[in-house]
Amino acid sequence: MKNILILCIVLFSIKEISAQKVVQKEAYEYFLDFFSSSDPNIRNIAHSYIKNNWNESFEILAVETLYFIKNPKDSIKILALLQKKTDKNYGYNYNSWYEYIWNKTAAYNSNYYKFKATLHHYIDYKFSRYFLNREQQSTIRLDEVRWGGVVQDGIPPLRNPQMITAKQATYLKDDHIVFGIAVNGDVRAYPKRILAWHEMFTDTVGGIPLAGVYCTLCGTVIVYKTNKDGVQYELGTSGFLYRSNKLMYDKETQSLWNTLWGKPVIGPLVGKNIELEYLSVVTTTWGEWKKRHPETSVLSLQTGHQRDYNEGVAYKDYFATDNLMFNIPKNDKRLKNKQQILAIRLPDQTEENLAISSKYLRRKRIFKHKIDNHNFTIFTDKSGAHRVYFTEDIEFSDYDKGVEATDNNGNTWQLTEDALIHTTTKQKLARCPAYNAFWFGYQAAFPNVTLIK
Incomplete structure (x- = not known):
């Protein structure tokens, strides 16, 4: 009788421990069961838990489980549950789901970082380092960080x-688009037809270590000095996007960097006052760049990769x-999404930020304005390329759309x-750093930007 009593106690204890384990399991782990378990019973338990314990987080x-799940039956069940709980019928239109979520106050909790790390680990094990234990190391909404469809440095x-x-x-050919830079007399052209396949180059130009980042989705080429305060950052393509703009990563810490800000936004480097200096990039034609700079060097087709590099x-x-x-949270319809703007900002001096329509500048080959009380003038050449200079109080009356301008004094x-x-x-009047971008991407990164059109 005593042995039977002991056995009952042991069995009851096992049940209690099992129950505790179920209670101790985190909510996000039930979503991961749809990827980690081939047992339909476990996935059914996960579905029941999610249904019975649903909350806004x-x-x-x-949405992210639905985006990646492969089992059609599970997909249908999760979609039905999502639509019922939110009273939204977006089906498999993920952009609509994201837009719905992004236009509300963020509802995710700290465990979302663990979910994101584990979920994307199935794609590339390196991805988990971007998100694990990062809840106190982020300056952007994590639910706005989306996988772009490639592994780390997959582009x-x-x-x-x-x-x-x-x-x-x-x-x-002369009408092919190139991105031109000049650093300490080292003049280079990076054809769009090549760079679009790689979206980044790293090199030493004019003795300065640089990273040229081309976000094809938001039409932006920015060249950054990669040495900051004596630290050399080796940057790459993370595989993730924030508001349709590619996020970079640095190899040492695996922190994620915002391309348009030049700052780390998730990871160990957040909060360390790091912001890379950027240089001017001219978007022009090969014929115009070559005419101005016959000494220029240019990317070779011998890149070490097999791509169709035709224009x-x-x-x-x-x-x-x-x-x-x-998609992005909201579209500002003052310009078309992909209408080009010229970005003017001085991040080390002011929060002021200007986006000037390239179409507008092509109608006004000389345009004068100011930022942070600094007068600048933009000259737009025959190819539509813009060059910006700090021109103090000097007024210009004529420009030949080439290399010569005339001031009001002749x-x-x-x-x-x-x-x-x-x-x-x-x-000499110094150059003001500037670059082109698509309107939608730039405005999404800088919602308070002043538009001139």
């Missing part, structure tokens, strides 16, 4: 790429319409990539 877990950056002379670049091939369908591949000035130079006195 489950919405993003359900391979060009590292120390081979450059050739302008004469050797017989593969380029206009990469992202052809995306560039052909105003539709977005990945003095002529030469436009160079470093400065605007008085042809007689050799006075």
Whole structure:
């Protein structure tokens, strides 16, 4: 009798421990059961738990589970539950689900970081490092961070790429688009037809370590100095997006960086006052750049990768319409999504931020304005390329849409990539860093930007 009593106590204790284990299981783990378990009974238990314990923080877990799940029966059950609990009928329109969530106050809790890390670990084990134990190391909403469809560096950056002379670049035609930079006399052109396949290059140009980042989705090429306060950051393509803008990562800490801000936004580097300095990039034609800079070097087709580098091939369908591949919380309809703007900001001096319509600037080949009480003038050449200079109180009356401008006193000035130079006195007016972007992507990154159109 005593032995039977002991056995009953032991069995009761086992049941209690099992019950405690169920209670101790975190809610996000039930969503992960749809990926980690092949047992339909476990997935049914997960569905029941989610249904009976639903709260608002489950919405993003359900949407991301639905996005990646492969089992059709589970997918139908989760979608039905999601639609019933939210009273929204978006079906498998994920952009609508994300927009619904993003336009509310964030409802996820700290365990969402663990969910995100584990879920994306199934795609690339490196992804888990972006999100594990990051709940106190983020300056952006985590539910706005979306996987872009590739593994880490799945779009391979060009590292120390081979450059050739302008004469050797017989593969380029004069009307092909290039991104031009000049650093300490080192003049280079990066054709869009090549860079669109790689979205980043890292190199030393003019003795300065740089990373050129091309976010094809938001039409932005930004060149950053990658040495900050004596630390050299080796950047790459994370595989993730924030508001349709690619997030970079640094190899040392696996922190995620916002491309348009030049700052780490998730990970160990957050809060360390790191912001990379950026340089001017000219979006122009090969013919115009070569004419101005016959000494320029240019990317070779010998990249070490097999791609169709013909003009206009990469992202052809995306560039052909105003539709977005990945949505943003809200679309500002003052301009079309992919209408180009010129971005003017001085982040080390002011929060003021200007986006000037490129279409507007093409109608006004000389445009004067100010930022943080600094007067600047934008000159737009025949190719539609913009160059910006701090012009103090000097007013300009004429510009030949090439390399020469005339001020109101009849003095002529030469436009160079470093400065605007008085042809007689050799006075120099410094270049103001600027770059082009699609309106939708830039406005999403800087909602308070001032638009001039």
